[in-house]
Amino acid sequence: MWTLPELPVQRELRRIAIITSGGDAPGMNAAVRAITRTAGSRGIETLGADRGYSGLVHEPLRPLSMSSVGSILQRGGTILKTDRCEAFMDPAVRLQTADALRAQGVDALIVIGGDGSLTGAHHFFADTGLPVLGLPGTIDNDIVGTDDSIGFDTAVNTALEAIDRIRDTAHSHDRLFLVEVMGRSSGFIALSVGIAGGAEAILLPDEAVNAETLLARMAQTRTREKASSLVVVAEGTDPTYTTRLAADLGAQGRPARACILGHIQRGGSPSGHDRVLASVLGASAVDHLQAGYSDIMLGIREGAIARTALERIGHERKKLPEAWLALASTLAS
Structure with missing residues (x-):
């Protein structure tokens, strides 16, 4: 209350x-x-x-x-x-x-x-x-x-419902999915959805993560014999980033599908x-x-x-909580 x-x-x-x-x-x-x-x-x-x-x-x-x-x-x-x-x-x-x-x-x-x-x-x-x-x-x-x-809460829950469904397909086909959520230059939706959805990695707007870096980050996940994976991506300022990353992962021998949730996160009750x-x-x-x-x-x-x-x-930027960032890293390891 x-x-x-x-x-x-x-x-x-x-x-x-x-x-x-x-x-x-x-x-x-x-x-x-x-x-x-x-x-x-x-x-x-x-x-x-x-x-x-x-x-x-x-x-x-x-x-x-x-x-x-x-x-x-x-x-x-x-x-x-x-x-x-x-x-x-x-x-x-x-x-x-x-x-x-x-x-x-x-x-x-x-x-x-x-x-x-x-x-x-x-x-x-x-x-x-x-x-x-x-x-x-x-x-x-x-x-x-x-x-x-x-x-914010509605957007997180809308994205989480979609991610739960995508994970079913990822598991059924042993695939890697990159799920892009909204948030512009803010990573609050991505961080919350990534933790709640059990993502293997969360890519935030301030990070310049390429395919090689992401694969290295997910290496520990693969040692747990987990063939399917789900990565949450904050949309950032580059509208092509997620699809390009998926293509680069495929070129590195790790086929990936990009799912852009887009404006469904804004609508709904x-x-x-x-x-x-x-x-x-x-x-x-x-x-x-x-x-x-x-x-x-x-x-x-x-x-x-x-x-x-x-x-x-207009002059100050809200920072992501360090404790949540650490939690996300721990739970994905």
């Missing part, structure tokens, strides 16, 4: 706007629902912008009500849609957007998204002074200041964990705005709500 702080009301709110931005993540809808219903229970109106910052800039806001956010808790993706908006990078556009929000009676903005979206939220506040609060919504779990992000996480953070976002907070992200650290300055998000 996550500890929720009791906060005194310091700021009067009439209307809150919400956007979901960047890549979609399972659980975003649960956060939208929690914000809307928590705010509504306190007499605060909630408006939603369609397509992230693009909608905030170019389209009218639409009202969200207690009933309009019903039956969305279990849905993947985001009912508010999402987009990436280059126009919002212009300070003049941010100023115009803030003026338009104030003209509609909007007192604060909540941004649910990844590091780029939350960095944009910081710049919006810095330029305009309109209160802004961020929630970490990304399957990558790569945002500093929080142990967990909305959508959110796990119970992500629904609760998003609900807790969404409700707490309203608490913090009423308490006068702004320019922060709410996350979870050591079982409690944690506040992180939005300015940190």
Whole structure:
């Protein structure tokens, strides 16, 4: 259970706007629902912008009500849609957007998204002074200041289900499979899935592992007379890496198949964990705005709500836990 702080009301709110931005993540809808219903229970109106910052800039806001956010808790993706908006990078556009929000009676903005979206939220506040609060919504779990992000648990479980099925085939045919999971330059999904899926090796984004290095790393696995093997690969920045590695392994006499899981990890119904996480953070976002907070992200650290300055998000990189890296190495040996 996550500890929720009791906060005194310091700021009067009439209307809150919400956007979901960047890549979609399972659980975003649960956060939208929690914000809307928590705010509504306190007499605060909630408006939603369609397509992230693009909608905030170019389209009218639409009202969200207690009933309009019903039956969305279990849905993947985001009912508010999402987009990436280059126009919002212009300070003049941010100023115009803030003026338009104030003209509609909007007192604060909540941004649910990844590091780029939350960095944009910081710049919006810095330029305009309109209160802004961020929630970490990304399957990558790569945002500093929080142990967990909305959508991460679902993505791990989706990838793990696929890996369990692939392992059946690997065992049946005595084959090596390279399974690429999402995460951009972050290895959190790969590390979690690799440990939970019993991978013989986990290749992280920072590693430049070639076929010879991987075969050497797996040599101990072969001494245990294990003909089939499964390697989890973090997608990194090179979209051809996994398929090229599979081809190189074949040239080294170790035939391998590449499986790219891709965007199936983003979709689907959110796990119970992500629904609760998003609900807790969404409700707490309203608490913090009423308490006068702004320019922060709410996350979870050591079982409690944690506040992180939005300015940190774009400047610091969340590191993989050393203990987990050591565990993965031990269990694969």
